[in-house]
Amino acid sequence: MIRTATEHDVPEILAMIRELAAYERAADRARATEEQLREALFGEHPAAYVLIAEDDESGRVAGFALWFPRFSTWTGTRGIHLEDLYVRPDARGSGHGRALIAALAAVCREHGFERFEWVVLDWNEPAVAFYKSLGAELLTEWTVCRLSGAPLAGLAASAPEVSGRPVV
Template identity: 80%
Template sequence: MIRAATEEDAAEIRAMIRELADYERVGEQARTTEEQLREALFGEHPAAFALIAEDDGAGRVVGYALWFPRFSTWTGTRGMHLEDLYVRPSARGGGHGRALLAFLAAFCERRVLRPPAAAVTEAPGTPERHAPGPNGGPGEEDRTRTVMDAVLGGLRTGCGQEDTAIEVIAGQRA
């Protein structure tokens, strides 16, 4: 099940941020506090928004997506930057990441936003698969856009929860 994050989720989101940082082998760099998350996500003027993935059987939190709005001065279009998409290792393969992306894709379509932009983190130690930069192949933004477009392309109509996604995310004052 996907739902909007609440203030009560701040500790769980903080724990998953740390898990993600540990996975990326930079755990010491994840210094965000629960208080900072509460203010950024649920304060009077939220800087970002979050969704929570729960295990349908046990109701435990198994993942999250954290995003914020963006605007391109070059194209004059609004969009979404997906900062984090994380599913706990014990819950991977259960469709939670796909469900989070489906909610975000539906939200973008309804709000006429460009699909999420996000940096794609390879597993630690995995060699770069695409040459970065203008002369050696697609740059980071192009590579990210290609990956996200490919992922979201398969999700746009497949989740069956598009209306719910809009209600859930819109409830976060996005």
């Protein structure tokens, strides 16, 4: 069963985020708190959304997909960016991951979104194979860029004065 997350799910979502971070060899970088997630997912201006996969027999949370809207200047349409897809190890192979991805594909179609995108670690061969089996195109000509920590702070400090900053 796939359902939309509720505030009640925040502790379980955070636990799975930490499980995913450990799997991706980055447990020390998963610093989000329940309060941050609660605000980001259920606050006045949600930054992201979550679908939950539950085991049909036990009702146990088997996995989740956390996503947020994006926009393509080329297509002139919105899309979905899948930030995290995680299915607990003991629930893998039962169709939960495919069901979560399919549910998000349906959101795209329902809203006229033309793109559904995410990133995958190149060493995560099971995930790469899974995504390919769904028909996903792996865009090898694009490289993810990231600013964080001191480089982000340094660049921000050099920013010119901007009038009319958007409220985020």
